Amino acid sequence: MxxxxxxxxxxxxxxxxxxxxxxxxxxxxxxxxxxxxxxxxxxxxxxxxxxxxxxxxxxxxxxxxxxxxxxxxxxKDEQNNVVSANIVETLPNGPLLVYGNITVKHAGSEESKVNKVTAFCRCGASSNKPYCDGTHVKINFSD
CATH class of the missing domain: 3.30.70 (Alpha-Beta Plaits)
Incomplete structure (x- = not known):
């Protein structure tokens, strides 16, 4: 498996x-x-x-x-969906959205390369940190 x-x-x-x-x-x-x-x-x-x-x-x-x-x-014929600008947006009562090509450095030496939009947890309750998993809705997180 x-x-x-x-x-x-x-x-x-x-x-x-x-x-x-x-x-x-x-x-x-x-x-x-x-x-x-x-x-x-x-x-x-x-x-x-x-x-x-x-x-x-x-x-x-x-x-x-x-x-x-x-x-x-x-x-078609595009290797990666490249975004030229990096933008950070805070969603009210929700995650922090980062638009663009970024590298996320995790604990240890693991890295993830992400593009387009990435949602990062702001509430602290995600079970998929640093990424948002929607838990903010369940716990009624608010700014």
Whole structure:
């Protein structure tokens, strides 16, 4: 048995959406009708990502909203989805979002290279530190 995290990829030929379920905080931003693309992201079906439900531009814009970084994308012939600017955003009553290419140095010598958006825990209760796992909602964390 492998301890390697699950990573799934879905492609429409122009864009490949990468999903890392272990990073998902179930914000529902991707699929709820008010904020998401319900024709693309359908959590009650398998496979749950159906790229034919939206344009490449719509899909990229929606994936950019993922607060945990569980969803990312790369364009055809692109090795990495490069973000040129680093931006830090504090979500009210939620995680610290870091947009851009960063290296996270963990205890010891382990490093993780991440891109797009990474959600860091601010409440101190995450079981996946330093990353947010959505526990702030359960404990009613507030600024």
């Amino acid at each position: 492998s301890d390697k995290p699950i990573v799934k990829e879905y492609s429409n030929g122009e864009v490949t959406v990468i999903w890392k379920p272990e990073s998902c905080i179930h914000s529902t931003i991707c699929w709820k009708k008010a904020t998401g693309l319900p024709d693309v992201f359908q959590p009650s079906t398998k496979p749950w990502i159906k790229l034919e439900g939206g344009t490449t531009e719509e899909i990229m814009k929606q994936v950019d909203k993922c607060p945990s970084g569980a969803l990312s994308y790369r364009l």
